[in-house]
Amino acid sequence: MTGVAAALAATLGAGTALAQDQQFISIGTGGVTGVYYPVGGAICRLMNQNRREHGIRCSVESTAASVYNVNAIRGGELDFGVAQSDVQYNAYNGEADFEELGAQEDLRAVFSLHNEPLTIVARADAGIESFADIEGKRVNVGQPGSGTRSLMDLLMAERGWTTANLAVSAELAPAEQSAALCDNNIDAFAYAVGHPAGAIQEATTTCDSVIVNVDGEEAQALLDQYPYYTAATIPGGMYRGNDEDIMTMGVGATLVASANVDEEVVYQLVKAVFDNFEDFKSLHPALENLEASAMANEGNSAPLHPGAERYFREAGLIE
Secondary structure (H helix, E strand, O other), X not given: OOHHHXXXXXXXXXXXXXXXXXXXXXXXXXXXXXXXXXXXXXHHHHHHHOHHHHOEEEEEEOOOOHHHHHHHHHOOOOOEXXXXXXXXXXXXXXXXXXXXXXXXXXXXXXXXXXXXEEEEEEEOOOOOOEHHHHOOOEEEOOOOOOHHHHHHHHHHHHOOOOHHHOOEEEOOOHHHHHHHHHOOOOOXXXXXXXXXXXXXXXXXXXXXXXXXXXXXHHHHHXXXXXXXXXXXXXXXOOEOOEOOOEEEEEEEEEEEEEOOOOHHHHHHHHHHHHOOHHHHHHOOHHHOOOOHHHHHHOOOOOOEOHHHHHHHHHOOOOO
């Protein structure tokens, strides 16, 4: 074998070995027009920058969001998932949507993310000015398995409602709801999402629509009862036709994983994000105001994954 041929064979052999050694991880997110999907993409982008060093390739999957993601982690179909803070709490403790399945004791927190105000967008001609006004209307309440749907079910229950109190209770995906609103197929849709969000931008620019306050007795009851819900404000002027601040409530987005995911894999993912923190915050407007310390210490109700805990201790973010 010539020297050139030997060198080529060695190079090809090294490439084959690298491919064989590479690990693949997936992050379950949400609809492509929401914030979970680009946030998951931002994490994978930073993770994949150094995949030749750590041998881990990260991919993002569009899913039905929070509840779906934690159930897929339970079933071993996903390694990581983005989930609302209330869904993380309920899954770990076996409450609400997870009562029948029981506590997901191997669910682990990785870090918290952005705030997600519940956003109800209504056609301007639908006569909806508050949450109470959706009764008898055609409303997209969210897909089964989504955090939005869980929150809407709780809010309606506080008023003594079921979906039978709505003229139509649609279960459209986030990518479909803006078109349905502007085509007059629904009067309003609910979406727990970080802002600014493409789906809200689409709805408010395509047709005359308003964002509705969710600050009545039903919202206050949930704020008083559950520690993972917080009052939230959607700034006025962020979306066309909505010049005043909108008062609502919401949750936080979190990244979760199974305890079975290798500690080194989680460590490398957390390291990729926090070693490049300013880059991470620049990858989507919803991430701009994140604080590293808060992401490590707040909004997580499941135990920290050992890989995340290891990085945060090294970085001095937790004691």
